[in-house]
Amino acid sequence: MVFNFHRSIYRNLETHNLIFTLVKRTKLIFIDTQIFWLTFHVFILVYWLGADISVFYGSTQLTNTKNSIETRLVIVKIISFVNWFPNIANILIFPVGIMLLAGLGYFTEVGKLIYLVWFPFLFWFFFIAGSITQRGTSMGKVYLYLDSLMRILLISFVYIGISFLYFSDVIFIEDWVLLKFYLYGYILICGFGIKYSYSGFAPAFKNLIENGPSIEIEKKLSASRKMVKPWVLALWLGLVLLSYIGISKPDF
């Protein structure tokens, strides 16, 4: 028994040394998975906040009456493409954030099941993609409804579910993590604000293409853009704060 025990230690040491030698000889470098998630997290911010300036600035040219319809159609094409990036980033930020928290020692009770967090977000991606690509059709409306439902569920989960977990001490949640969850909920609310304040823009723009420019149509386009502006600025503020809290990790 003692002999076997020593032999197993010897074997382990041998294996360990072999790995060590391999590492030394081939100069293998191990990177913590947390580094990848953190990089991914930063890139999400890049393609959300960074890409949004092109969308926002482009939209100012959509309501510029000096621009021809053809020019405005080109701008719509540019905005529509670039806007995919903030849309996808909006979906990815939550599961990636959860993976980062798991790396920090959160949700250890669920083990590998943590990866299941990706499933609802995969569906959400299809809902958003469907609502954009099939805009104006009956299926598009269904997707839009599902997208809104997903957002409501997430906002409820963030403000009710996470608050319950925090205040009832079911799991330990640091203050800065709670604040990040709340800010994410706030960003989702801003997203709702953008969606609904901008909903009048597409029909007015369609009218512009079909019937040409008129004072009434231009007014509608301009009003819609004015309504969406505070929501966009509020969302940016939320994202900027979200990133600061992630960096400073304040404790209250």
Next chain:
Amino acid sequence: MFLESVILWLHILLFVYWLGGDLGVFYSSRFRNSPKYDIKTRQLIAKITSNIDMAPKTTMVLMIPIGFSLVAINNLWIFPNWIIIFFWIFGIAWLILVWFLHLTKNAEKKAPWTKFDLILRYCLCSVLVIISVTSFFNNYPLLENWLALKVLLFALTIFCGIMIRISAKPYILAFGKMTLEGSSPEIEKVITESAAKARRWVKAIWFLISIAAFIGIWKPII
């Protein structure tokens, strides 16, 4: 601690607006270069592109004072920290120059300053390469090799920026000619070829700054 967080936060935001802002510029340039659209539309797209491009241009310039402030606050160089004042003076002066070049429409008035800006970029690229190489071999003036690598990658992005200017020169001339004389197959050929060359350097910048960001997060022991 508070100051460090704020500087790190600004450093990340600069990266966000650099790479993220570039996406819109890159995609809209396809429409600007396409002969399918009328000249007025292409001119407007060029104006939009140029205005959005000020986000990457501004963030790149600010990367120097902000990045080196982060170096100073973490004591990652051998210099006394008050030296950072000079980085800020340089950064702000360069930023004023960059914005002056963007806002000034008079080409004659701009010409000497454009040349000066290009020389400045050559000098800065060389200085940063020297800083990086000496830090790699002698730990001077930067104390960590991953940081030296980041500085080298940043210097290479400046080099790529210079190459964009060089490869886009025929483009600018052809685009100007197109707005005055109208489109022709010869002009379009120059536009397409020149833009394709410039795009390669843009992609190189994206790759380099993405690697730099990854190294900044990872901080490997090299």
